Amino acid sequence: MKYKSQKVAYWFFALSMLLFGLQIIYGFIMGFAHAGFDVLHDVIPFNTARAVHTNLLVVWLLSGFMGAAYYIIPEEAQRELVSVKLAYVQLISLAVVGVISIIGFHFNYWEGRKFLEIPRPLDYLVVVNVLLFLGLILTTLFKGKRRTTTALVLSMGLLFAALLYLPGMLPFDSQVMDSFFRWWVVHLWVEGVWELIMGGILSFLLIKLTGVDREVIEKWLYVIVGLTFLSGVLGTGHHYYYIGVNKIWLIVGGIFSALEPLAFLAMALFAVNMYRKGEKKHPNKLALFWTLGAAIVSFIGAGLLGFAHTLPQTNLYTHGTLVTAMHGHLAFWGAYAMIVLAIISYSLPNMTGRKLYESTRGRMAFWMSNIGMIGMTVAFGVAGVVQVYLERRMKMEFMEVQKEVEVHFVVLIICATLFLTGITLYMIDFYKHGKPTDEALEATSN
């Protein structure tokens, strides 16, 4: 840690950890309901659990991205954050919006639009919160001694993420238009600007962990984010095949979304090659595991499994089935959850001064959570394919099919338990690092 104000990142990461834990608990409630044990129905019906599960994901990832930015930007810009106090105000207001939303979901207070369930009045608070965050980050960046590509790409990702929240707030009478513009937020976030954020964090980590020249890493960063936008923007069309808009999207969405895996492939190859090229061997092996893991698993989850059902001919049958949940879980885990866990693993020893670089617990956390998540993905995949065949090809009734696939949710719960064990170990590691301290300033120089 080079600047005292970087410590604020710790508290964003701590909030992330807390919300992540809660997200998993609500995931279990849904898994049990799918397996036929909807015991909490009267208190937490499925739609509540679902809204909490997905919104907590968004909030903990955003909190992780914000923490990452508060850690990375001062170091890249070579100056202290412009205001640490305001950063704490921003953290608290983020937590407050998150908590009110989650409680509201239990009392039928929501917007009922997938991933954007946060009620409208709170949307405005989100906007204020994000503006404050961006103000702090951008002012620090532009007052800083240098403006690196890594910092610019990261900041651009965060800025566009904020701008793209706005189309989701437009009111429409037509469900078709509502859905169309909802994807402007959701798709262009996860398959567009969030990849800039991921790319920025990845590039920072690779520079620190491999010692490869910044110029080389940042050049490839441009190529990767270029590929991302080139395929991802028009790739939004894969959400428009069957929602009531023109057939032109079948062609445009089909072609460009088929190219989307290329960006993820480039990212995976880039990370692995930089690691091989690197002469510096940073002692923080756990951070390296998570960094390379994020690049590789995101290619499998977002790239390959996305491609599996992105062509219109396939999507006609898989649209609106559990196949989507299969892709969604591994994609979010690989691309975004793992990169947040990577930056936490890298920065935590630097902020606290406790260099727990290598531990069995840390390695177990990595492998158990990854194997657990892959198992969950397979369970969702099998359930999804069975659903597609029985319901869409064999014309069986929805609930008859759901009874048939219940057993796969038992498998899902078992794998999720392994996943949870891994994450619990990660959280124990987080806790064992202790609090951030100014004494860590001299202790580390990386």
Place this chain on the structure above:
Amino acid sequence: MLSKKQARAFFLGGTVVTFLIFIGLTVYSFGKPQDQSNYEAITESVVRGKELWETNNCMGCHTLLGEGAYYAPELTKVIDRRGKGYIKAVLMTPVDWAPNGRKMVAYGFSQEEAEDLIAFFDWIDDVDLNGFDTVVSPLAKDKN
């Protein structure tokens, strides 16, 4: 070999061009001749139905136009499948609806609210879904 400057030009150029095409296609899609959604047929009742659909987060269990959660049935073409009477009963019942053991929250909608939701589903049923309706519609199922 590619320079950093060229890489940046590729990123910025590619992004601007694809965004412009994307916005152009969006405008084209919502032009009147291309309208597949029966926009003109949206009545006040349909809008109220959509409002109820959202404020109760129906999408948190069901799918509509293939979008939502995967816990409860797809509701595109639900009127073909179940008929208005059945749907009204489900919407207005004061006790949890639990076909095959999977429970739906008892919303206990009023007569008018149930009719608004049915108007909303009715409008959805007439949207041209580029063939997706043939996969989820029981009428198409009979044909195959």
